[in-house]
Amino acid sequence: MSRETAVSLAFLALLLALPFAAQALDEPFYITLATRMAILALAATGLNIALGLGGLVSFGHAAFFGIGGYAAGILATHAFNNEPLLLGLPGTNQMIVMWIVGAAVAGLVALAIGLISLRTSGVYFIMITLAFAQMIYYFAISWPAYGGEDGLSIYVRNAFPGVNTLKPMSFFLICYALLLAALALFWRLRDSRFGAALQAGRQNPVRLAAVGIAPFRIRLVAFVASGMVTAVAGALFADLNRFVSPSMLSWHMSGELIVLIILGGVGRLAGAVAGAMLYVLFEFVLGGMTEHWQLFLGLILLAVVLFARGGLIGLLAGRPRHG
Amino acid sequence: MAEQVLALDGLEKRFGALKATDGVSLTLEDGEIHALIGPNGAGKSTLIHQIAGTLKPDAGSIRFLGRDIGHLGVAERARLGLGRTFQVSSLAPEFSALRNVMLAVQARQGSSFRFWRPVMRDAALTEPAMAALERVGLAGRARVPAAELSHGERRQLEIAIALALGSRAFLLDEPMAGMGPEGSKALTGFLDGLRAEAPILLVEHDMDAVFALADRISVLVYGRIIATGSVEAIRNDPAVREAYLGEPA
Ligand SMILES: Nc1ncnc2c1ncn2[C@@H]1O[C@H](COP(=O)(O)OP(=O)(O)OP(=O)(O)O)[C@@H](O)[C@H]1O
Numbered sequence: 189m190s191r192e193t194a195v196s197l198a199f200l201a202l203l204l205a206l207p208f209a210a211q212a213l214d215e216p217f218y219i220t221l222a223t224r225m226a227i228l229a230l231a232a233t234g235l236n237i238a239l240g241l242g243g244l245v246s247f248g249h250a251a252f253f254g255i256g257g258y259a260a261g262i263l264a265t266h267a268f269n270n271e272p273l274l275l276g277l278p279g280t281n282q283m284i285v286m287w288i289v290g291a292a293v294a295g296l297v298a299l300a301i302g303l304i305s306l307r308t309s310g311v312y313f314i315m316i317t318l319a320f321a322q323m324i325y326y327f328a329i330s331w332p333a334y335g336g337e338d339g340l341s342i343y344v345r346n347a348f349p350g351v352n353t354l355k356p357m358s359f360f361l362i363c364y365a366l367l368l369a370a371l372a373l374f375w376r377l378r379d380s381r382f383g384a385a386l387q388a389g390r391q392n393p394v395r396l397a398a399v400g401i402a403p404f405r406i407r408l409v410a411f412v413a414s415g416m417v418t419a420v421a422g423a424l425f426a427d428l429n430r431f432v433s434p435s436m437l438s439w440h441m442s443g444e445l446i447v448l449i450i451l452g453g454v455g456r457l458a459g460a461v462a463g464a465m466l467y468v469l470f471e472f473v474l475g476g477m478t479e480h481w482q483l484f485l486g487l488i489l490l491a492v493v494l495f496a497r498g499g500l501i502g503l504l505a506g507r508p509r510h511g
Numbered sequence: 512m513a514e515q516v517l518a519l520d521g522l523e524k525r526f527g528a529l530k531a532t533d534g535v536s537l538t539l540e541d542g543e544i545h546a547l548i549g550p551n552g553a554g555k556s557t558l559i560h561q562i563a564g565t566l567k568p569d570a571g572s573i574r575f576l577g578r579d580i581g582h583l584g585v586a587e588r589a590r591l592g593l594g595r596t597f598q599v600s601s602l603a604p605e606f607s608a609l610r611n612v613m614l615a616v617q618a619r620q621g622s623s624f625r626f627w628r629p630v631m632r633d634a635a636l637t638e639p640a641m642a643a644l645e646r647v648g649l650a651g652r653a654r655v656p657a658a659e660l661s662h663g664e665r666r667q668l669e670i671a672i673a674l675a676l677g678s679r680a681f682l683l684d685e686p687m688a689g690m691g692p693e694g695s696k697a698l699t700g701f702l703d704g705l706r707a708e709a710p711i712l713l714v715e716h717d718m719d720a721v722f723a724l725a726d727r728i729s730v731l732v733y734g735r736i737i738a739t740g741s742v743e744a745i746r747n748d749p750a751v752r753e754a755y756l757g758e759p760a
Pocket residue numbers: 526529531549550551552553554555556557558598
């Protein structure tokens with residue numbers, strides 16, 4: 189077992205142990221905290237496909253996170269009110285359907301955004317992805333049907349076959365299982381032919397083209413997959429909070445996802461997990477002490493960028509090995 | 512007459528006021544090494560860039576294997592069999608030498624949309640890549656990241672990549688640069704055999720290598736070809752001696 193594998197497993201074990209410890213200590217709030225970690229880790233694992241493997245610094249992933257959230261919120265609202273949604277189709281309170289719908293819509297939106305934004309690179313790419321996400325954000329704010337600025341409540345947590353999702357621990361385990369699935373996807377993608385091309389395109393797109401692989405299509409597929417994974421996390425986030433609002437679509441959210449990948453380790457398998465755990469911990473500990481906790485987060489981020497470029501995983505497991 | 516693999520006709524490229532390519536026509540024929548020499552800044556690399564597609568010419572045509580490839584992108588030209596090396600090595604720096612070559616193997620197999628199987632356990636990739644590294648004498652460094660290879664080793668790696676692509680023509684931009692005398696000699700021997708596989712357009716400042724290898728030499732000065740001919744003819748051409756070999760006519 190490589191050092192990185194060991195470190196990754198340790199973070200995953202820690203995350204899994206947290207809610208069980210909370211349950212043993214009868215502190216249900218910490219189960220919610222761990223669930224938040226798992227969901228943000230899932231969202232950031234999605235982003236890590238584009239950003240970490242592909243070098244595509246998307247500053248618009250809140251769009252996909254929010255689309256997942258609204259998919260859950262809208263479907264649940266229609267089910268709750270027993271109103272048909274589209275073309276006479278009903279709403280639903282089944283999480284699995286929400287994940288699929290959220291991922292599908294986010295995938296289509298990512299395809300549209302990617303077709304345009306992936307023709308640029310560097311700062312332009314960052315700005316265009318941001319601009320698209322802001323468009324969707326303002327659309328959500330000004331669209332009164334689903335709460336506009338006030339957002340949308342989910343009155344009862346949605347259902348999963350055979351599981352009582354109202355139990356915090358059960359809901360945590362659903363989120364954790366999806367996180368594991370996304371990590372498995374990330375891992376296989378990374379080591380596959382597709383991943384080889386994607387990572388080569390990050391390191392040197394001129395070289396990739398010179399061997400006959402056009403970077404554009406590779407990146408487009410990665411961007412779509414990335415958005416879809418993040419959307420599933422958005423649906424879970426809506427279920428965790430029982431609430432969706434435009435803030436899920438805001439650029440703060442996009443920034444947060446980038447920040448926690450940088451904290452954890454860009455392009456590293458468990459980078460998003462380590463980053464999300466650290467981020468939520470900061471938010472909780474520092475946020476409890478001062479409302480200016482993001483200032484301290486900024487300083488920590490600066491330290492990571494200056495002194496520990498591989499993030500927490502890099503610090504613990506050293507540089508990545510590409511075989 | 513041997514078959515024309517590559518034919519440039521009336522190529523022109525300007526950078527602002529500078530004419531880096533000024534009406535260049537030349538051919539590359541099956542089985543030959545065609546050397547392109549000329550002083551620094553003559554426009555040799557600019558020409559290679561236009562053939563490979565990294566730069567678009569302002570005018571003129573490029574035919575490869577009987578097809579006009581002027582409208583094709585870099586990746587499409589590479590897939591047709593144009594294997595080029597860069598004057599300044601251009602590799603995936605974090606990947607090992609082996610993985611750099613494996614990328615070419617996978618591109619040749621046309622199979623980059625495979626998402627599940629780990630490449631390192633795929634003998635269809637590792638074996639041809641290893642074979643290409645062996646041919647250029649880099650097998651012992653297969654696992655070293657490209658960024659940690661020496662200058663000369665990177666040049667060898669670029670050639671291994673072009674080999675693994677199954678190139679139908681090689682465009683080599685100063686492959687000897689940065690190699691010691693031993694390395695140059697070994698590479699000269701290697702290129703000598705390589706021309707039987709696919710013709711080589713060789714940009715090179717090392718005159719020993721050029722005179723030893725070239726079937727034909729073209730001399731580029733200020734973006735224009737001032738002479739094309741056999742080694743003998745070029746050595747004795749007064750205009751060339753003046754312009755390039757630095758001797759008064
Ligand atoms: N992208 C560019 N923009 C502007 N000028 C350029 C560009 N690329 C090359 N040039 C100029 O075009 C001329 C030809 O450059 P090129 O690199 O093709 O020369 P070269 O023959 O390969 O020289 P060397 O032997 O030094 O490699 C030079 O004057 C160079 O400064």
